[in-house]
Amino acid sequence: MRDQVVESVSATFLGVVEQLTFMFGEPASKSGVLATDDDYVVAHLDFTGDAKGWLSLAVPTGCVAEIAGNILGLEPDELDPSSLAPDSLGEVLNVICGHVIMAIAGKGADFRLGGPIISEASPEFLAAAVTSDDWLGFMLEENMVLLGLFTE
Amino acid sequence: MAFNILLVDDSVTVRAVISKALHLAGVDINLLYQAGNGQEALTILEAEWIDLVLCDISMPVMDGEALVAHMVDNGMIKSVPVVIVSSAGSEPRIVRLREMGVRDYIQKPFTPERIREVVDNVMGVGKNA
Numbered sequence: 001m002r003d004q005v006v007e008s009v010s011a012t013f014l015g016v017v018e019q020l021t022f023m024f025g026e027p028a029s030k031s032g033v034l035a036t037d038d039d040y041v042v043a044h045l046d047f048t049g050d051a052k053g054w055l056s057l058a059v060p061t062g063c064v065a066e067i068a069g070n071i072l073g074l075e076p077d078e079l080d081p082s083s084l085a086p087d088s089l090g091e092v093l094n095v096i097c098g099h100v101i102m103a104i105a106g107k108g109a110d111f112r113l114g115g116p117i118i119s120e121a122s123p124e125f126l127a128a129a130v131t132s133d134d135w136l137g138f139m140l141e142e143n144m145v146l147l148g149l150f151t152e
Numbered sequence: 153m154a155f156n157i158l159l160v161d162d163s164v165t166v167r168a169v170i171s172k173a174l175h176l177a178g179v180d181i182n183l184l185y186q187a188g189n190g191q192e193a194l195t196i197l198e199a200e201w202i203d204l205v206l207c208d209i210s211m212p213v214m215d216g217e218a219l220v221a222h223m224v225d226n227g228m229i230k231s232v233p234v235v236i237v238s239s240a241g242s243e244p245r246i247v248r249l250r251e252m253g254v255r256d257y258i259q260k261p262f263t264p265e266r267i268r269e270v271v272d273n274v275m276g277v278g279k280n281a
Contacts, residue, residue, distance in 0.1 A: 020261040049242075072168055088165040094210070095260045098239030110244040113210040115162070 005104055005149075010136060012103040013147055016096050021070040023141050030130045030137035032144045038062065040121035041086070043093040047101060049111035053151035055097045057089070058121050058129065063143040064089050090116030100149065154182035155275065156201055160193040160219065161208040161237070166260075170206060170237065170267070177268035190214030194222055202232055204275060206258075209238040209245070217245070220252050229253035233274045237262065 014025050033040070038060035046054045059067070068088035069075055093116050101111050126146070129135040135148040157174065159167045167186050174181060185200060187193035191214040193205065209216040216236060223229040229252065236249055239260040246257050255274045258266055272278055 016261065068165065071165060073172065084164060084168075087163055091163045091165045094163075095239040098241070098260070102242065107243050110242050111240065113240045115210070115212055 006136060008103045009100055009147070009149055010138075012099050013096055013136075013138065016099050017092070017140065020092060020095055021067050023067070023070060025138045025140040025145075028137045028139040028144065030135060030146060032137060032139070033058070033126050033146055034130060036060070036144055038144075040126060041089070041118060042121040042125065043086075043089045043116050043118050045090075045093055045097055045116045046114040047097060047111050048114075050109040051101045051105040051111050051151055053149065055093060055100060056146075056148040057093050057096070058126065058146040058148070059089065059140070060143050060145075063140070063145070067092060086118040090118055096147075104151070153277075154180045155203040155271075156183045156185065157181055158185040158187060158193060158196055158200075158202045158205045160187045160190065160205060160211070160216070162188050162211040163208075166208065166237075173262065173264040173267045174271075177264035177271075179268060179271050188213075190216060190219030190222070193219055197223070197228060197232065204271065205232055205234045206237050207234055209236060209240045217249065220249060220254055224252050235270055235274060 010027050018024055040058050041061050041064060042056055042058040044054060044056040064085045068085040071088050094113060097113055101109060129146050129148060134150045135146050138145050138147065159170050161167050171184060185196050187196055189211045207216045207219060220234060233255045235256045235258060236254055237258045237260065241257050241259055256270045258270055
C-alpha cells in the first residue's frame, strides 16, 4: 500500500473500531503476530463496483468474544461464542470496509460489499501476511491484529 | 404512540444493537419484528402491521435495494417508511434509494441519539406537540 493509503486506512480503521467496539489501538509492527502463541481467526470480505478488491481482519481468537461483548454491551461469558461472536467480528469488518472504501475511493464511489467469511488463520497464513505489503499491523488494547486490504 | 418496527439485517449482532439503541433512545415500541434478509421482510410486511422499516443494504437472498424495489412495485413504500441503516451507503446508492422512496439513511456505526433523531423525524414524533 502507498504511504498515503496506509495513513488513510489506518486512521479510518482505528476510528471505526474505537467507535464501534470502544477499543483503542495504534499502528504496530506486523511481526508481533509471529511472537505470540495466540490462535487467530480471520474475517474476510470481497467488494465490487468502482472499488474492487478485498478486506481482511485477523484477530486473536480470545479477542473475538471481547469485541462482540463490547458491541453488544455484554460480558464475554454471557455470549454464545459459536454464533454471536463470529457474527460480531463479521459486522465489524463490514463497517470498517464501508468506511475504508469511502476513505480511499471517495464518498461518490458506488460499491457493493459481499458477506463476511470467518475462518481460522493458520500460522502459514499469518507468516505470509506479515511479509505482504497488503497487510498492516495494529495493537488493539492488548491484542495484536492484522488488517489486509487489496484493491485492483 | 407506540410503533411496530421491522429490523432487517443479516447480522444478529446488528439487530441486537439496533434493538438496544431503540430502547436506550426511548423510542416508543409496540412490537419489534426481525428479518434476516429482504425476502423474510416481505413475508412479515404482508402479514403484519408495520409502521417503520429499518433496513441494511448488503444481505444474502434479497438485499436492501431489492426489498425497496419490491415495496415500490407493490405500493407499500408509500405507506410504510423505510430507513436504511448501513455502512455501504455510497452517495450514488443513497441518492438512488431516496429516489425510490427511502426516507432517510443512518450510517453505521450509529448512536442511540441518531436513531431517535431519524425515527422522530420520519414518524413525525413531536411535530403536533
